[in-house]
Amino acid sequence: MNTKFLKLTTKAILLFLFLNTFSFSYAQTIESPKTEYHFSGSIGATNNGISFIPTFSLGKPAAIFTMSVGSKKLSFEPELRTSLEGKPWSLVLWGRYKIVENSKFKLNIGAHPAIAFKSVVLNNAGILTNTIRAQRYLAGALSSAYSLTKNISIGSDYLFSRGIDEGTIHNTNFITLNTSFSNIKLTDDFALRFSPQVYYLKMDAKDGYFFSSGLTLSKKNMPISISAMINKIIKTDINTKNFVWNATISYSFNNKFTKQ
Numbered sequence: 001m002n003t004k005f006l007k008l009t010t011k012a013i014l015l016f017l018f019l020n021t022f023s024f025s026y027a028q029t030i031e032s033p034k035t036e037y038h039f040s041g042s043i044g045a046t047n048n049g050i051s052f053i054p055t056f057s058l059g060k061p062a063a064i065f066t067m068s069v070g071s072k073k074l075s076f077e078p079e080l081r082t083s084l085e086g087k088p089w090s091l092v093l094w095g096r097y098k099i100v101e102n103s104k105f106k107l108n109i110g111a112h113p114a115i116a117f118k119s120v121v122l123n124n125a126g127i128l129t130n131t132i133r134a135q136r137y138l139a140g141a142l143s144s145a146y147s148l149t150k151n152i153s154i155g156s157d158y159l160f161s162r163g164i165d166e167g168t169i170h171n172t173n174f175i176t177l178n179t180s181f182s183n184i185k186l187t188d189d190f191a192l193r194f195s196p197q198v199y200y201l202k203m204d205a206k207d208g209y210f211f212s213s214g215l216t217l218s219k220k221n222m223p224i225s226i227s228a229m230i231n232k233i234i235k236t237d238i239n240t241k242n243f244v245w246n247a248t249i250s251y252s253f254n255n256k257f258t259k260q
Helices: 003-031
Strands: 035-046 062-071 074-083 088-101 105-124 127-147 152-163 171-185 190-203 206-219 224-236 243-259
Touching: none
Parallel strands: none
Antiparallel strands: 035 062, 035 243, 062 074, 074 088, 088 105, 105 127, 127 152, 152 171, 171 190, 190 206, 206 224, 224 243
16 A cells, blocks of 8 residues: 555545534534534444445455444444455445435435455465455445335435556446335334345446345344345346345444533
8 A cells, every 4th residue: 555545545534524523613603502423333244245336245254344423414434344254355434424314305425535455366486475455446425315205215326436556447337226115014123124226337348237135134222133135137247246145143333422
């Protein structure tokens, strides 16, 4: 990882902290003497790590760590994925801003630097050694959701990613149309969430259409949930598996506090 990228990442984090501080100060001065903050996240283990873009999977068991800290409008949301052997898979440092958020409509923007880790074999004077190569990306995203009812919503996401290093995908466009059916009551304590989506993915000259869906089982007042996900090719010339799935168990936490 070179010095230029470290400087760029540091500047991005410092800019986020500055904007976050400004947002906190503005909210306290204009809106209310109290500002609410949140600190939330999850820790999960899965039999097959599936990426944020479901087309790609690790092909082996993985651990997933997510976190979100910030105010009502602005948040910092790092994500770390590793194999259960401890080898890193990806690190994403999201910064997100809520442009609109009300009972019917939500519109968010986000950006991040990211590192994807790839295992490679190097030949050094006839000696083969395994090493991990870091590939750097910068991305921006826009997401929206509209509530049809209390528990049913439709939405769309767009993500553009730019690969920095040689050997990366230089331009990635990811567009989704999704639906969420939440709080599907099974009993007084157990409920399901069903989240199907279709999406278009273009990676440099190659592209394709896909279907993916997630199903989550949760228990009232319990931080542990179980989920499953599938991804299926509709039509593509991208070299990927026709069908992948996983099952995940997660522990989630969500804390809120106010600052005078």
